[in-house]
Amino acid sequence: MAVHEAQSYKDPGTFDEQSRRKFLANATLAAGGVISLVLAVPLVTSLIPESLLNPSKSGGGTWADLPKADFDKIAADGDPVKISFDFKYADGYFPPEDDDQFVWGIKLTPEQEQGFRARRPDLYALESKVDYPIITQSYVIFSSICPHLGCRFEWNLPGAPKNRFACPCHGSQFSREGEKLAGPTPRGLDPLPFRDRDGKAQVTWIQYKSGQADRIIVSYS
Ligand code: FES
Numbered sequence: 424m425a426v427h428e429a430q431s432y433k434d435p436g437t438f439d440e441q442s443r444r445k446f447l448a449n450a451t452l453a454a455g456g457v458i459s460l461v462l463a464v465p466l467v468t469s470l471i472p473e474s475l476l477n478p479s480k481s482g483g484g485t486w487a488d489l490p491k492a493d494f495d496k497i498a499a500d501g502d503p504v505k506i507s508f509d510f511k512y513a514d515g516y517f518p519p520e521d522d523d524q525f526v527w528g529i530k531l532t533p534e535q536e537q538g539f540r541a542r543r544p545d546l547y548a549l550e551s552k553v554d555y556p557i558i559t560q561s562y563v564i565f566s567s568i569c570p571h572l573g574c575r576f577e578w579n580l581p582g583a584p585k586n587r588f589a590c591p592c593h594g595s596q597f598s599r600e601g602e603k604l605a606g607p608t609p610r611g612l613d614p615l616p617f618r619d620r621d622g623k624a625q626v627t628w629i630q631y632k633s634g635q636a637d638r639i640i641v642s643y644s
Contacts, residue, residue: 485510485644486618486625489526494624497562499530503578503588503599505567510628510644526615526626527565527578527588529599536561542600546614549638553629555616563600564617564626571595571608573633588612609636 493506507525531539536558540547546557557563569576574592583589587604588597595606603611613631617624632639 484627486620486627487524489528489624489626491624494528497528497530499532499561500535501530502586503527503529503565505578508626524628525567525575527567527612528617529563529565531558531561531563531600533561535600539563539600542602543611545611545638546601549614552640553616553643555618557614559617560619562617562624564615565601565612566615566629566631568613568631568633569595569608570610570613570631570633571606576612609634610638613638 487508487510489506489508493504497504504527505525506528507523510524539558543557550557567575569590569592571590571593574590576588576590576595576597578588579585580589580591583594583596586599588599588601589595590606590608593607595608596604597608597612598604601612601614613629615629616627619625628644630641630643632641
C-alpha cells in the first residue's frame with residue numbers, strides 16, 4: 424500500500440490534469456503580480472517628494488508662513504532680520520514633522536538691487552534649477568546654514584567684526600548681501616525661495632551640499 428501511494432506521487436497524471444495544474448500555477452503567479460503592483464504603486468509614490476510629483480503646486484513643494492511681526496522688521500538697507508518659523512516637512516511614510524527653523528531676510532534699495540546681480544553672480548545660476556527669482560519684491564532670504572560645514576551663523580556675532588554675518592564654528596564671514604568675506608567657506612550664503620501669497624510671506628526650504636564652491640541641491644522641500 425505504501426509503495427502504491429509513493430508511486431502515485433510520481434504519476435504525472437492525465438493530459439487534462441496536467442493542463443489544470445499548469446493553469447492554476449499560472450493563475451496564482453498572475454494574481455501575485457497584480458497584488459504586488461497594487462501594493463507597489465502607492466508605496467513608491469509615497470517615497471517621491473511632493474516637489475517632483477506635483478511641481479506646479481508651489482514651485483518647491485512645501486511652503487511655510489513667515490511670522491508677519493518679524494518679516495515686517497526687514498527694512499531696505501537695514502540690518503538683516505532673523506526670522507524663526509515652524510516648518511512642517513513631510514517625507515516618505517512619515518507624517519508631517521514640525522521643524523523649528525530660521526532664515527535671514529534682507530531688503531535691497533533700488534540701487535542695491537541694480538548691482539546685486541553683479542555682486543552675487545553665483546546666485547543667478549540657481550534660478551534655472553529652482554524656478555524662482557533670487558530677488559522677490561526687493562527681498563532676499565538666506566538659509567541660516569553656513570555653506571562651509573553646516574553650523575548656524577549670526578549677524579553681528581559677539582567678538583566678530585561688525586556689520587557682517589559670522590559663523591562661530593570656523594570663523595567664516597559674509598557681507599549683508601551674503602558675499603564671502605573671510606574664512607574657510609567655499610561660497611557665499613545660500614538663498615531660499617520666497618513668495619508673497621495673498622499678503623503672506625512664505626519660504627520653502629532647500630538643503631545645499633556644504634563644503635563645495637558649487638551650489639548643489641541635496642533636497643528641495
Ligand atoms: S561651519 Fe561655518 S565656518 Fe565652518
